[in-house]
Amino acid sequence: MKKIAVLVPCYNEELTIEAVIKDFKNVIPEADIYVYDNNSKDNTAQIAKELGAIVVPEYRQGKGNVVRSMFRDIEADCYIMVDGDDTYPAEDAYRVAQLVLENKADMAIGDRLSSTYFTENKRPFHNTGNKLVRTLINKIFKSEVKDIMTGCRAFNRTFVKSFPVLSKGFEIETEMSIHALDKKFLIREVPIAYRDRPDGSESKLNTFSDGFRVLKTILNLYKDYKPLSFFGLISGILCIIGLAMMIPVLSGYLRTSLVAKFPTLIVAIGLLTSSLVSLACGLILDTVKKHSDQFYEISLNMLEMNKPNGKSECENKI
Template sequence: MNNKEVEIFSSDIKYSLIIPAYNEEEGLPVVLNDVFKLISESFEIIVVDDGSTDRTREVAQRFPCRVISHEHNSGKGAAMKTGIKEAGGENVIFIDADNTYPPEGILEIAKALEIYDMALASRKTGHENIPVFNRIGNALFRNSIRYIYGFQGYDPLTGLYGIKKAYLKSMNLESKGFGIESEICIKAARMGLRIKDIHIKYRDRIGKAKLNGLKDGYRIFTTILKFFPLVFRRIKKPGLPV
């Protein structure tokens, strides 16, 4: 299923930055250029090209990152799970490929993961860059995850956040599409993870939006309903490797 273009492993890698990308040839090079100006050797960058039909893969190959390609478009969740499987760092950070999130937030998240189990960049400002229909859906889903499942962060649907890899592995993630963030945050809440909230300004995207407000909103809604039994039980928090 996957074609590994570049593999770089190092015992010095502490953070794996995963960038799921589908037809993001415009935004991805901007994101990667900014990221490589900020990070140290303790980071590895993994771009998961989710069956793009444009030049996303070729653009990613211009940078010193690992590029993993899906033969067919399988969804954001599937791309993220591929990245998690390949990640060499004990800390996993995700960022969207459309330049909507400030890359400086990556360093704030990395710092927070020294103390917390999870850190997320909450979109407290920049709401004008989110379509009105999506904004309404975000508010509904955000409050459902926070108040039903007890999630402590402000924005469980953010596309920029970090979490310990050990916790992601123990979650046995199922979502293939845009419901992946909801699933991760629901399970993080029921696992009792310590969460750090970092406020950022959401920016206008580069390129065409991939999220369909109606179709993907329905998938997020069904994801929230699917895990409702977790309201009545906790998930065991795994111990971290020494």
């Protein structure tokens, strides 16, 4: 039997953590339930302990920090990650995990946006933000992921132990999705139900500040994962502006053999030079990225060889 670990990052979830733990105990009684308490000021940790969950404190604030510790500490064959706010039914989370347990996915995603999210969620700006992030990432990475920022996911051990967590906070879900797309992990999605938080339970997310952090994360990861495209775009914009300024000056010179606008000429030359420098940066960093991907693939092979059960992924599939 494969070992299943349910990962529940928590911060002040005393109103909902009991329901989350009981639901997973009923649906997946063989699973180990880990509640990582992120400096809660209420009775979240105490309630989780009384219900038999494995409670671990994480003193560095932020969901990304919690996920980093979870992925380092816990050994399992399948990891199910859900929020502690009781917005994801355990039955649906287990359906998501089935894809990993059957070796049909490296990361399986619970797709809220194709089901009840837009009717259950009472924060309209969150709905708009989810659509915007989905559109941006699918456009940049040429993918068709339906729910980028869902908090309901399942992973195999290879993904968990090879995922470099860089984000500190809520943007961790976006980072996971982009990493999986870039590294060509097998991603599958399952439509799941979403229910809004119960009365009295408040979201820790700030629509605008967290939204800007997510967009900043997308921009940084776009630069890191697709440097030629990123710097090539900048190079193209600078080149177009530079040429637009250069052409009138050049046209006047050809007619009169005089340069009438020296400041414009200087700025145009500066922009065209910057365009070439940006393109050169993109080419160099693209080469570095390809070498980095090669080393990452080698590290994945070594990770497979050092699995605790001594079996390769191929043997597990057979």
